Amino acid sequence: MGIVSVTNLKKTYGDFTAVDGISFEINEGEIFGLLGPNGAGKTSTINMIIGLSRPAAGEILVDGIDVRTQLKKAQAIMGIVPDESNLYNEMDGFENLCFCASLYGMRKEEREAKAVRLLEQFRLKEAGKRPFKAYSKGMRRKLTIAAALIHSPRILFLDEPTTGIDVESARQIREMIAGLKKQGTTVLLTTHYIEEAERLCDSIAFIVKGKIVASGSVPELMQSVSHGHAIQLVTDKNVESLAAELQGRFEGSRVEIRPDRSLVLVSERRIPLLPVMEFFDKKGIAVYEARELRRSLEDVFIRLTGIESAVLKKEKEKGGGGR
Amino acid sequence: MKGWIAFLNILKKDVKTYYLKPPNISWGIIFPLSWTLMQLIRTPGGSILQLLPGLISMSVLFGTTSMLAVTITFERSGRSFDRLLLAPISLSTMVLAKIMGAVLFGVFNSFVPVIFAAFFVNLSAVNWALVLPAVFLIAATSTLMGLLIAVSAKQVFEAQTFSNFFRFPMLFLCGLFVPLSSVPIFLRPLSYCLPLTYGTDILNGAIIGAGTLSPLLCFGVLIAFALALFLLCRHNINRKWIM
Ligand SMILES: Nc1ncnc2c1ncn2[C@@H]1O[C@H](COP(=O)(O)OP(=O)(O)OP(=O)(O)O)[C@@H](O)[C@H]1O
Ligand SMILES: [Mg+2]
Numbered sequence: 001m002g003i004v005s006v007t008n009l010k011k012t013y014g015d016f017t018a019v020d021g022i023s024f025e026i027n028e029g030e031i032f033g034l035l036g037p038n039g040a041g042k043t044s045t046i047n048m049i050i051g052l053s054r055p056a057a058g059e060i061l062v063d064g065i066d067v068r069t070q071l072k073k074a075q076a077i078m079g080i081v082p083d084e085s086n087l088y089n090e091m092d093g094f095e096n097l098c099f100c101a102s103l104y105g106m107r108k109e110e111r112e113a114k115a116v117r118l119l120e121q122f123r124l125k126e127a128g129k130r131p132f133k134a135y136s137k138g139m140r141r142k143l144t145i146a147a148a149l150i151h152s153p154r155i156l157f158l159d160e161p162t163t164g165i166d167v168e169s170a171r172q173i174r175e176m177i178a179g180l181k182k183q184g185t186t187v188l189l190t191t192h193y194i195e196e197a198e199r200l201c202d203s204i205a206f207i208v209k210g211k212i213v214a215s216g217s218v219p220e221l222m223q224s225v226s227h228g229h230a231i232q233l234v235t236d237k238n239v240e241s242l243a244a245e246l247q248g249r250f251e252g253s254r255v256e257i258r259p260d261r262s263l264v265l266v267s268e269r270r271i272p273l274l275p276v277m278e279f280f281d282k283k284g285i286a287v288y289e290a291r292e293l294r295r296s297l298e299d300v301f302i303r304l305t306g307i308e309s310a311v312l313k314k315e316k317e318k319g320g321g322g323r
Numbered sequence: 324m325k326g327w328i329a330f331l332n333i334l335k336k337d338v339k340t341y342y343l344k345p346p347n348i349s350w351g352i353i354f355p356l357s358w359t360l361m362q363l364i365r366t367p368g369g370s371i372l373q374l375l376p377g378l379i380s381m382s383v384l385f386g387t388t389s390m391l392a393v394t395i396t397f398e399r400s401g402r403s404f405d406r407l408l409l410a411p412i413s414l415s416t417m418v419l420a421k422i423m424g425a426v427l428f429g430v431f432n433s434f435v436p437v438i439f440a441a442f443f444v445n446l447s448a449v450n451w452a453l454v455l456p457a458v459f460l461i462a463a464t465s466t467l468m469g470l471l472i473a474v475s476a477k478q479v480f481e482a483q484t485f486s487n488f489f490r491f492p493m494l495f496l497c498g499l500f501v502p503l504s505s506v507p508i509f510l511r512p513l514s515y516c517l518p519l520t521y522g523t524d525i526l527n528g529a530i531i532g533a534g535t536l537s538p539l540l541c542f543g544v545l546i547a548f549a550l551a552l553f554l555l556c557r558h559n560i561n562r563k564w565i566m
Contacts (some may be wrong), residue, residue, distance in 0.1 A: 050409060053566050076411035086402035090340045105325025219372035252404035 001064070003028040003155055003186050004049065004201060009058035011044045011210075018044045020210035021058070025187060026155075026203070031181050032199035034190040035134055037307060041210040042190035046157050049188075050080050076104065079153030083160050085140040089133035093124055093143050096132055097150055105149035111150070118146040123172070138169030145173065155186040162196060174200060192258070198297040206304060214304045220298050228268045231260075231276060234289035239263055242283065264293065329412045329471050330420045337424035351428065355382035355435035371440045377525035378436035380519060383458060386432030387466040388490055390481040391425035392473035399564070400478070408565065418557050422466045429462030453529035453538055458550040460545040461522035466517075467552035474559040497523050503535065518548040 002025035011019035019041040026032040047053040049060050051071040060067040062074040089098045094115055101111035119128040122142045127135060135143065141161065147203065148156060158177070162296040177187060177200055189199055197204050198218055204213035214221060233239075243255040251272050253267035265271060273290055280287050299306070339349065358381055362374045398404040407417050440446065469486055476482035478562055495509060497519040506514055514520050521541040528534020534541075 001541065051565070052405060072411045072413060075409060078407055078409075082405065084402060086405055088336075088340065088403050091336075099332060099336055100406065103329050103406065103412065105328045105411075107328065190341070269549060 001061070002026045003063050004032075004096075004188065005059075005061040006045075006049065007059040009045065009048060009060065010056045011041070011048060011053065012056045018210055018240065019048070019055075021209070022205075022207065022212045024212060024215060026186060028154075028186055029181065029184050030202040031177065031187040031189060031200050033197040033204040033300070034188065034207055035110070035192075035194065035197050035204055036190075036207035037192065040207045041205060043159055044210075045207070046188070047188065050078055050157055052077060076151075079148035079151070079156040081141075081145050081148045081158045081161060082154070083163070085144040087132050087140070087144060087147060090131065091247055092131050093119060093128040096143065100147040101150040106151060112294075113150070114131055114150055114152075118149060122146050122176070138165040139205040141165050142169060142173065145176065149180075153185070155188065156180065156190040158187060160190055160192070162191070162193065183256045185263075193214045194301055195295070204297070206301060208305050208307070214300075218297060221297065224300070224304075224311075228266060229270045230263055230267075230293040230295070231265045231271060231273065232291055232293050233276070233280070233287055235280060236286040236288065239280075239285060246279065250276070262289075276279050325411050328391065328415045330416050330423075333407070333417065333420035334362065334423050334427075335420065337394065342390070342424055342428045347390075347428070351386055351432045352435055354385060355432055356439060359436045360560065367388065370444065372444050372446075372531055375436060375440050376523060376530050378440075379433045379454075379458060379526055380461060380497070380523050381494065382432040382436055383429040384465050384519065384541060385462045386427050387429035387462050388469035388472075389486045390428055390469065391466050392469040392486055393478075394474065395421065395470065395473045396476055396482045402419060412432045414557050416562055418470075418553065418560065419529055421498060422463065422470060422553075425466040425469070425504050426459065426462040429466065429511065430458055433458045433462075438477055450529040453525055457522050457525040457545075460542070461519060461551060463473070464518035464522070464545060464552060467549060467556055470556045471552060471559065474556060474563055493517055493519055496520070498527075499523050518545055519527075521545050521548075 004024075004026040007023045007024070008021045009019055009023070010017070010021050022041075022045065025034075029194070032047065036042055044053065048055045048058075049062065049067065051067060051074070055068075063077060065074040067074050068184045088099070093101065097115035097118060101114060106114070115128075119125050122145070124139060124143060124146070127139055127143075129183060132140070132143065145158070145161065148158075161173050161177070165173075174196065177189065180187060189200070190196075201218065203215065204221060205212045206238065207213070214224065216224065229265050238261065240257055243257070243263075246255055247253055250265065250271055253265050253271060256264040256266060258264060265276065277287055277290060355378065359371075359374070359378050362378065363371065366374075382546050395404065407421075410417070437446070468489065469482075472485040473482050474487065476485055496514045497517050498504060498506070498514065499519075503511065503514055504521070521536070521544045524536050525538050525541045525545075528538055
């Protein structure tokens with residue numbers, strides 16, 4: 001059994017069902033991504049697991065401990081980074097970390113040593129002496145993560161750790177998450193950024209409108225959608241008129257013309273590049289660029305959820321630190 | 324042990340970030356002091372000793388009821404209160420730590436009129452062994468009442484308004500300014516439902532020998548009030564703040 005095991009979890013707010021009977025399992029030591037658009041129910045799900053909100057139905061086990069009956073015992077091994085920083089504005093970085101450590105019963109020397117180490121690790125050594133309210137968004141997020149790690153939790157919950165912060169801080173945070181995995185910490189992370197999930201996560205669950213529409217390891221998810229192959233070509237002339245001929249020449253293929261006028265040849269079987277180049281060469285058309293398109297998790301997501309990539313793009317713009 | 328470390332550090336943090344802030348300290352000194360002066364001016368020639376029980380009670384009441392209500396509502400709106408709910412400490416430990424800061428602040432407030440009075444009258448006849456625990460229990464019950472209000476309030480200002488709504492009627496019903504025997508008979512049952520009535524009675528007895536009830540009974544009732552309020556607060560926090 002996984003370190004986190006969620007069965008038929010449900011959350012309602014009045015008549016509205018925010019989380020609609022989801023189940024998933026997180027294995028010890030893996031990075032698990034909960035991926036979905038705004039309002040999908042990601043935060044609601046995390047809040048139920050960590051004990052900030054009560055499920056309407058369902059079971060949650062963390063390291064075999066039933067969260068409904070032994071919440072405090074389960075909380076001792078959890079580290080939590082909420083979607084908005086919730087540290088104390090009046091205290092400086094170092095004091096914030098030490099205070100959080102004390103909530104987990106750590107002794108003074110132990111707290112201070114760990115706080116110093118984390119401030120260094122997150123490149124906040126200087127900022128450690130400044131009050132939290134003077135921090136930039138990226139610094140706030142980093143200190144919030146440091147605070148969640150102060151008691152060396154076995155499982156870390158990160159709710160949109162890279163949303164809305166500067167690119168450099170986002171990069172550092174992703175690096176840190178990858179580092180945690182090496183040390184054996186389990187991570188549950190929610191995000192809108194598909195590339196981020198693809199790069200970091202071992203397993204992913206797509207959540208839409210409170211339901212998990214697909215889940216599995218990244219390769220499994222890629223396979224689950226039979227997507228075939230695609231070649232993209234950039235030519236010197238308009239080749240739209242050649243589409244039919246091209247499709248006839250390569251059986252089972254389909255031609256798409258992209259808005260940037262490039263041509264994409266999609267097919268179930270892999271089409272070798274050379275005959276395609278020869279085809280154009282014979283027509284006296286120069287090919288500037290030819291490449292095989294790699295299918296990404298984004299395609300899988302779009303195929304499975306029917307959510308347009310434009311919608312996701314919009315969410316990314318709102319956030320910022322995508323790459 | 325772990326719970327104890329958390330308890331002490333929550334208390335320390337609250338004292339440092341809220342109660343020891345200059346505005347609060349000066350409020351804690353100026354407010355009781357002006358009450359004292361006002362009473363002295365109003366009843367010239369009146370013995371300050373006669374006024375002392377009322378002044379102590381009032382300083383404690385005003386020092387505690389809104390303090391915790393405001394700080395907790397503030398922490399809730401900034402979401403830092405979630406940290407306490409997410410920590411592996413029992414709800415009881417957390418609630419106790421939170422109220423202890425306000426209780427200590429209230430006790431500190433009560434010293435102001437006492438020190439002031441010490442300049443004018445001889446306090447050697449006062450039974451401090453009764454005064455101190457009584458002050459502590461008055462502080463505890465009024466802090467808990469403030470907390471109960473905070474659990475029902477959504478905003479800082481709401482918490483403040485609510486606590487005034489309770490505080491002022493209480494002052495007139497608890498036998499501080501109007502002796503219980505002069506409280507209208509139909510309101511008197513209400514007086515006996517207020518913890519402050521019992522606290523005031525102990526103070527009246529210990530300072531000027533004018534208690535009407537047995538101190539033992541009063542302490543018993545105060546402790547029962549504190550316990551009941553504590554359980555009620557804990558229950559409400561658990562029910563309303565973990566949705
Ligand atoms: N306290 C609440 N009361 C009523 N509705 C709520 C409450 N919290 C969340 N919701 C609703 O439940 C749904 C799921 O919200 P949730 O915050 O879990 O989504 P999310 O996936 O975390 O979204 P985001 O990406 O915007 O953070 C949303 O439609 C939201 O409006
Ligand atoms: Mg969210």
